[in-house]
Structure formats: structure tokens, C-alpha cells
Amino acid sequence: MEISSLFLIYTIIFLSSCFVLLSYHPYMKKRRKPQEQSAKLPPGSMGWPYVGETLQLYSQDPNRFFASKQKRYGEIFKTHILGCPCVMLASPEAARFVLVTHANLFKPTYPRSKEKLIGPSALFFHQGDYHYRLRKLVQASLSPETIRKLVPDIESTAISALHSWASPPNNDQVINVFHEMKKFSFNIGILAVFGHLDSNYRDQLKENYTIVDKGYNSFPNSIPGTAYSKALLARKRINEIISELISKWKEQRLIENDLLGHMLNYKDEKGQTLSDDQIADNIIGVLFAAQDTTASVLTWILKYLHDDQKLLEAVKTEQMAIYEANEQGKKPLTWTQTRNMPITYRVIQESLRMASIISFTFREAVEDVVYKGYLIPKGWKVMPLFRNIHHNPELFPAPHSFDPSRFEVPPKPHTFMPFGNGVHSCPGNELAKLNMLIFIHHLVTKFRWELVGNEKGIQYSPFPVPLHGLPARFWRN
Numbered sequence: 001m002e003i004s005s006l007f008l009i010y011t012i013i014f015l016s017s018c019f020v021l022l023s024y025h026p027y028m029k030k031r032r033k034p035q036e037q038s039a040k041l042p043p044g045s046m047g048w049p050y051v052g053e054t055l056q057l058y059s060q061d062p063n064r065f066f067a068s069k070q071k072r073y074g075e076i077f078k079t080h081i082l083g084c085p086c087v088m089l090a091s092p093e094a095a096r097f098v099l100v101t102h103a104n105l106f107k108p109t110y111p112r113s114k115e116k117l118i119g120p121s122a123l124f125f126h127q128g129d130y131h132y133r134l135r136k137l138v139q140a141s142l143s144p145e146t147i148r149k150l151v152p153d154i155e156s157t158a159i160s161a162l163h164s165w166a167s168p169p170n171n172d173q174v175i176n177v178f179h180e181m182k183k184f185s186f187n188i189g190i191l192a193v194f195g196h197l198d199s200n201y202r203d204q205l206k207e208n209y210t211i212v213d214k215g216y217n218s219f220p221n222s223i224p225g226t227a228y229s230k231a232l233l234a235r236k237r238i239n240e241i242i243s244e245l246i247s248k249w250k251e252q253r254l255i256e257n258d259l260l261g262h263m264l265n266y267k268d269e270k271g272q273t274l275s276d277d278q279i280a281d282n283i284i285g286v287l288f289a290a291q292d293t294t295a296s297v298l299t300w301i302l303k304y305l306h307d308d309q310k311l312l313e314a315v316k317t318e319q320m321a322i323y324e325a326n327e328q329g330k331k332p333l334t335w336t337q338t339r340n341m342p343i344t345y346r347v348i349q350e351s352l353r354m355a356s357i358i359s360f361t362f363r364e365a366v367e368d369v370v371y372k373g374y375l376i377p378k379g380w381k382v383m384p385l386f387r388n389i390h391h392n393p394e395l396f397p398a399p400h401s402f403d404p405s406r407f408e409v410p411p412k413p414h415t416f417m418p419f420g421n422g423v424h425s426c427p428g429n430e431l432a433k434l435n436m437l438i439f440i441h442h443l444v445t446k447f448r449w450e451l452v453g454n455e456k457g458i459q460y461s462p463f464p465v466p467l468h469g470l471p472a473r474f475w476r477n
């Protein structure tokens with residue numbers, strides 16, 4: 001079976017908060033407004049009580065579960081996963097309704113155990129005013145105007161990663177691409193948050209963050225010695241490190257253009273600043289949001305390029321022209337050059353579509369909502385299914401073939417959402433794409449790689465990545 005238990009545990013934890021909902025079904029009792037009285041629940045089967053359809057979901061590829069439901073019931077259907085009544089949405093219009101036009105009726109929802117680990121003040125747990133203000137700060141520090149200054153640092157981070165993977169002659173070093181990409185993405189995250197950070201602090205943050213990361217996907221409990229409780233302790237140490245950095249920054253008036261600088265500079269209308277905890281939670285939140293996502297997509301890109309040598313040649317030709325223009329790489333890449341890599345850019349878009357590593361997201365209805373005559377009761381989860389939309393043959397013909405040329409024509413608005421949509425959509429999307437472009441430039445102009453085994457299959461870590469993290473060997477040309 002391809003589905004790792006990790007993914008199962010992840011979703012159990014994710015949804016465990018729903019058990020509470022079972023004890024009272026508000027949609028059974030409450031009086032409703034006239035419009036809502038006539039509205040009926042969406043079609044679908046709720047499965048057995050308590051267990052719901054969880055077993056069906058996990059006895060097959062989760063994506064196949066959603067796809068077969070969509071085939072049977074259409075764009076909106078209900079189900080029950082681990083005691084959690086859910087409405088799944090498989091059309092661009094329904095996703096847009098929840099995420100954009102009626103976003104105020106749906107709040108983000110995460111299990112408490114995960115909130116505690118990342119930090120309850122991180123922006124993605126919030127809605128309304130606090131979310132809006134923090135989001136503006138995060139967006140400013142990740143905007144094109146800010147990140148264009150990071151090009152040289154991203155370049156040197158990518159080059160040094162690639163050098164460390166390349167086998168010296170007569171030595172066959174096998175790399176777990178996903179693990180290595182995680183290290184690379186973490187370093188870029190650090191760059192975006194802190195700018196240049198003393199390597200001593202960076203190592204401390206990295207060591208402790210690795211422990212937090214392990215705990216995130218394990219069963220939450222407070223028994224000493226378990227991954228989750230170790231993660232909570234490491235999370236506390238990270239707070240100490242960040243507090244120390246904050247006092248240093250303040251002392252030296254090191255107010256920079258990075259995220260920490262933006263947060264330290266912040267004052268609301270009443271002159272109120274952000275607390276150290278609020279700052280720390282948002283720093284961890286950004287590092288968390290940046291790492292596995294970018295690493296998973298980059299891992300897929302290496303697989304897709306490897307599996308299509310003709311495409312790889314086309315990307316190489318595009319990148320070699322830039323390499324030559326830069327005097328065999330003696331001159332650094334410029335921001336303008338990164339904006340002009342159309343073939344490589346389409347490979348990235350198609351990889352984001354094919355892999356759809358954020359296959360869906362969760363929200364919770366804050367009141368009874370009616371969508372196209374269907375009732376979504378207060379307290380129910382809603383899940384916009386990005387992957388199903390990206391794999392709908394009416395929107396993306398021959399959806400299972402990897403074909404970057406489909407992006408020569410821009411996709412219809414609101415049908416391509418690798419970075420989500422609406423008020424919670426990804427503020428890091430420009431940085432993520434910049435990383436990938438720069439990484440690919442150095443990869444294809446100076447290195448070659450071979451996959452070891454190249455088995456078919458997917459593992460969930462918790463995002464989908466190629467089996468075993470894509471073992472590979474790298475050489476310098």
C-alpha cells in the first residue's frame with residue numbers, strides 16, 4: 001500500500017477536534033432562516049457513525065477517494081471523516097465562494113496540538129483584523145521589491161547545496177533529494193525572516209526546528225520522551241533564541257527589510273507593538289509554511305525533468321543562454337533574468353499542477369451557509385479540493401500527462417490555485433517561485449543527476465513526494 005501511516009496519523013490529528021462535534025449536531029436542532037429551511041444538505045454518504053468514511057479514504061489513494069466521490073455526486077458532496085462532518089468542494093466556483101467571495105463565513109481550522117507547536121499567534125490560524133494586519137507585514141517582507149535583493153543569497157545557497165550533493169569521482173553518494181531540499185528551503189526561509197543571520201544562531205534554530213518538525217507529524221501527547229513532547233520543549237527553546245535575537249536587534253537598531261525587521265517596526269493606530277511571542281509564532285509559522293512545500297515541489301521537478309529528457313534539454317538550452325550571457329556564470333544572476341525564463345517557469349507551473357502538493361485545505365463554517373441551494377451547517381468543515389480542480393479534464397485536458405506547454409495559454413481565472421486563493425492565499429508564492437527558478441538554473445547548467453531505483457509511487461510526508469524522497473546521484477559537469 002502506498003499510503004504511509006504518517007498521512008493517516010496526520011489526518012487523524014488534524015480532524016480529532018471533530019469528535020466534539022458529534023456530541024451535538026446543531027444542524028439537527030436549530031431554527032433556521034426561511035432560505036436555510038428550504039436548503040438541503042449536499043448529496044453524499046456519511047458512512048458508518050463515528051468511523052464515517054475514514055476507512056474508505058485510507059484503503060485507497062486519497063486522491064482516488066475524492067475523485068470517485070466527485071464523479072458520483074458532482075462538485076459538492078458531504079462526507080464524514082473521523083467523526084467530522086465535511087462538505088467537499090470540487091469546482092473552482094465553490095472553492096472561490098469559500099475562499100474569496102464569502103471568506104468571512106469560513107474560518108481556518110487546525111487541531112489544537114498543531115497550533116500549540118507552531119504558535120497560536122501565527123497568522124494562518126487567524127481571521128479578521130489581526131490576520132489582516134499581520135498579513136500586510138508578511139506580504140511586504142515577501143513582495144517582489146523586497147525579495148529581488150535576495151537573488152545573490154539564494155544563488156549562493158543553491159550552489160553550496162548542489163556542491164555538497166555532487167559525488168567526487170569514484171564515489172557514489174546517494175542523496176535523499178527531499179531531505180536535502182528541506183535543508184535548502186529552510187535556509188531560504190531563514191534568509192527571508194532574518195536576512196543575514198549569524199551561523200551560530202542559524203544552527204541552533206535549525207537543530208531545534210528539526211525536533212519541532214518531527215513532532216508535528218506524530219501523535220500529540222504529553223508523555224515525556226515522545227516526539228510530540230520533545231517538540232514542545234524544542235519549541236520553547238526556539239522562543240528563547242528568538243527573544244535573544246530581538247533584544248540584540250533592538251540594541252543595535254538593526255531594523256532591516258526582512259520579516260523580523262518589519263515586525264519589530266510595526267505599530268498599530270494606538271501605538272501598540274507586537275509582543276515577542278507574537279513575533280516568534282509568526283517566524284516559526286513562516287519557516288513552517290515555507291519548508292516542506294518548497295522542498296516537495298522541487299523534488300517533483302527533479303523527477304519530472306529526469307523522466308522527460310527532451311524537456312530537460314529545452315530547459316537546459318534556455319538556462320545555458322543565460323549562463324553564457326553571464327560569462328559562464330562569472331556574473332551573478334539578475335532579477336530581470338529570473339523574470340525571463342519562460343520554459344523553466346512553465347515547468348514549475350506544470351509541476352505545481354501535477355503534484356498539487358497542497359491537495360486541499362480546510363475551513364469551518366462560522367454560521368449556516370447556503371451555497372447553490374445546499375446547506376452547509378455551522379461547525380461543519382469545508383474542504384476546497386485543489387487537486388481535483390487541477391486534474392479536471394474539462395479545465396486541464398489530459399490532466400495526467402505532464403505537459404508544460406499547456407501553460408502557454410494562461411489557465412482560466414480561479415482554476416489554478418497551487419498557492420490557494422483569497423485572504424489566506426500564499427504570501428510566499430513569489431519567493432517560492434524565485435527559489436525554484438534559481439535552483440533549476442544552477443542545477444541544469446552545472447550538474448547532472450540520475451535517479452536511483454526510480455520506483456513508481458508516492459509517499460506522504462505529509463505532502464505527497466516521490467517514494468523514499470527520490471534517491472538520486474549528482475555529478476558536476
Ligand code: HEM
Pocket residue numbers: 123124125135138142189192285286289290291293294297357358361362417418419420421423424425426427428429431432
Ligand atoms: C511551492 C511552495 C509553496 C506552496 C505550494 C504554498 C502553498 C500555500 C497555500 C495553498 C496556502 C493557503 C493555505 C490555505 O488557504 O489554507 C499557503 C499559505 C501560506 N504560505 Fe505558502 N506555499 C509555498 C511556499 C511558501 C513560502 C516560501 C512561504 C514563506 C516564505 C509561505 C508562506 C505562507 C504563509 C505565511 C501562509 C499563510 C497565509 C495566511 O493565512 O494568510 N509559503 N501557502
Ligand SMILES: *[C@@H]1O[C@H](CO)[C@@H](O)[C@H](O)[C@H]1NC(C)=O
Pocket residue numbers: 204205207208237238240241
Ligand atoms: C536549541 O536551542 C538551545 C538554545 O535555547 C541551544 O543551546 C541548543 O544547542 C539548541 N539545539 C538543541 C538540539 O537543543
